[in-house]
Amino acid sequence: MAPSKPLHVKTPLRESIPLSKLAGTKVYLKLDSAQPTGSFKIRGGNAGLAAAYSARRLGIPATIYVPTSTPAFTVERLKDEGSNVCVEGEMLAESTKAAKELVKNNPEWVYVSPYDDPLIWEGHMSLIREIKEQMESKPGALALSVGGGGMLCGVIRGLRETKALLRRCLKVFKGIATTLGVNTVAVETLKLAQEHPVFSVVVTDREAVVAIEKFVDDEKILVEPACGAALTSVYSQVVQRLQAEGKLSPQLDSLVVIVCGGNNITLAELQHLKEQLGIQNDKDHWGQDSTENQVALAVWDVTSQANSGTFRASLQACWKPCAY
Ligand SMILES: Cc1ncc(COP(=O)(O)O)c(C=O)c1O
Numbered sequence: 001m002a003p004s005k006p007l008h009v010k011t012p013l014r015e016s017i018p019l020s021k022l023a024g025t026k027v028y029l030k031l032d033s034a035q036p037t038g039s040f041k042i043r044g045g046n047a048g049l050a051a052a053y054s055a056r057r058l059g060i061p062a063t064i065y066v067p068t069s070t071p072a073f074t075v076e077r078l079k080d081e082g083s084n085v086c087v088e089g090e091m092l093a094e095s096t097k098a099a100k101e102l103v104k105n106n107p108e109w110v111y112v113s114p115y116d117d118p119l120i121w122e123g124h125m126s127l128i129r130e131i132k133e134q135m136e137s138k139p140g141a142l143a144l145s146v147g148g149g150g151m152l153c154g155v156i157r158g159l160r161e162t163k164a165l166l167r168r169c170l171k172v173f174k175g176i177a178t179t180l181g182v183n184t185v186a187v188e189t190l191k192l193a194q195e196h197p198v199f200s201v202v203v204t205d206r207e208a209v210v211a212i213e214k215f216v217d218d219e220k221i222l223v224e225p226a227c228g229a230a231l232t233s234v235y236s237q238v239v240q241r242l243q244a245e246g247k248l249s250p251q252l253d254s255l256v257v258i259v260c261g262g263n264n265i266t267l268a269e270l271q272h273l274k275e276q277l278g279i280q281n282d283k284d285h286w287g288q289d290s291t292e293n294q295v296a297l298a299v300w301d302v303t304s305q306a307n308s309g310t311f312r313a314s315l316q317a318c319w320k321p322c323a324y
Contacts, residue, residue, distance in 0.1 A: 007054050008035055008042045008126070013134040018218035019257070023234045025140065026254040030131055033223050033261030040127065040151060040260040044120030048074070049263055051112050052081035063102065065095040074264055093184075115150025116186040124154020125161065131256060132162055140252030143233035145226050145260060149189030155258075156192045201242070203232040209273045211235040212265070224262030225273065233257060 011034045019027040032040035041050035048064045055062035063084040066075065070087065078085045088098040092114065103111040113120065131139070146152050208228035214235050216222050223231070233239050239255055242248040274281075 007045065007057055008123070010130055011035060013131060013256070016219060019234045022237075023239055023255055025239070025252045027234060028135070028139065028254055028256045029219070030127065030256055030258045031221070032127070033221055033227070033259050035261065038261045038263050040124065040258070041114075043126050044117075044123035044150060044154070046112055046117070046120045046123075046150065047114045048078055049081065052078050052083040056082045063099075065099040065102075067092055067095045071264055071266075071269060073266055073269075077263060113148075113150075115148030115153075116188070117150075118188075120150050121153040121157055121188065124151050125158040126154075127151075127258065128155055128158025128162060135254075135256075137253060139256040140254045141239065141248060142256045142258065143230050143239070144258040145229040146185070146189075147226065149185035151258070151260065153186060153189050153192060201233075201238050203229060203236055203238065205273075206277050206279060207232045207236045209270070209277055209279060213270060213274070216270075221259070222265055222267070222270070223259060224265040226264070227260045227262050230257050230260065 012031045013028055014031070016027050016029050019029070032043075035042045037049045037053045039047070039050065041047035042053065045051060045054045048066055048070075052062055052064055061084075062082075063086060064078050065086045065088050066078070067089050068087055069090065075085050075087065086095075086098065088095045096113075100111055103109045142155065144151060144155060205225065208225040208231075210228075211231035211234075212223055212225060212228040215228070215231050233255065234257065239248060239252070243250050243252070273279075
């Protein structure tokens with residue numbers, strides 16, 4: 001029987017003192033890691049675990065296609081939700097192709113994209129509606145990770161709804177943050193990105209992994225590297241760099257980091273990732289990372305254009321071989 005309430009919950013938005021100290025501006029965390037299934041994805045009912053959870057709650061069957069890079073513990077969790085799981089292809093594109101084949105041959109089935117569907121963007125818009133409700137004043141900037149661009153689409157649409165405007169954003173990626181690893185963004189993301197100034201930053205796998213470890217220390221919350229990308233806005237001083245370059249306002253009222261969460265992580269996996277990247281447990285966190293895979297995040301400047309109500313952001317393209 002279908003539940004009468006949404007499957008996602010309203011998540012906390014709270015100030016982080018450790019991250020504010022580092023960023024030199026007030027940092028608020030939008031804690032979507034607190035969603036059922038541990039990720040913002042449940043807002044749009046998309047992506048493996050969110051789809052599996054939704055299917056169980058709605059009492060409908062689901063088959064989840066995942067790439068071979070998916071950790072065994074994630075496959076296990078999908079099965080625990082009662083879904084069939086098919087491991088197909090090295091990259092999400094191949095899994096997607098297999099899932100679409102299934103639907104083509106079984107007309108009663110419906111394909112749910114991980115990021116490319118208006119219903120998904122509508123779900124992700126709720127992030128901005130909540131932030132608007134939870135903040136007394138407009139945030140100075142927003143930082144979030146981008147994979148296929150579903151979250152970005154929802155966020156841009158949400159910001160448009162609140163009468164704020166943005167432009168330009170694009171990203172292509174492969175790397176450790178495997179849930180960001182699609183080879184194309186949604187057409188709508190590209191369209192919205194071209195309609196508004198979108199400002200982009202690319203960070204390395206190492207930075208994302210270091211960020212998630214520091215975040216455990218600072219906030220006692222473990223998130224996956226895909227979310228770590230957004231956290232590098234603070235831990236890798238991305239925001240300060242953009243301020244120094246004159247791209248972000250030097251006087252940001254605040255920074256909201258969307259802590260999108262994610263499930264592709266355990267303490268053992270974090271240790272494994274650190275070993276893979278040669279990250280020591282001492283101060284060697286920021287070693288050589290020039291040859292590593294990279295992840296992307298978007299940082300949106302709200303205040304510098306506050307009078308005209310225009311947001312600025314950008315996102316750079318990056319595509320390197322998968323580390324798994
Ligand atoms: C934890 C996490 N953050 C960010 C993203 C990127 O979301 P999108 O594909 O909507 O850009 C994903 C995608 O799976 C994810 O799992």
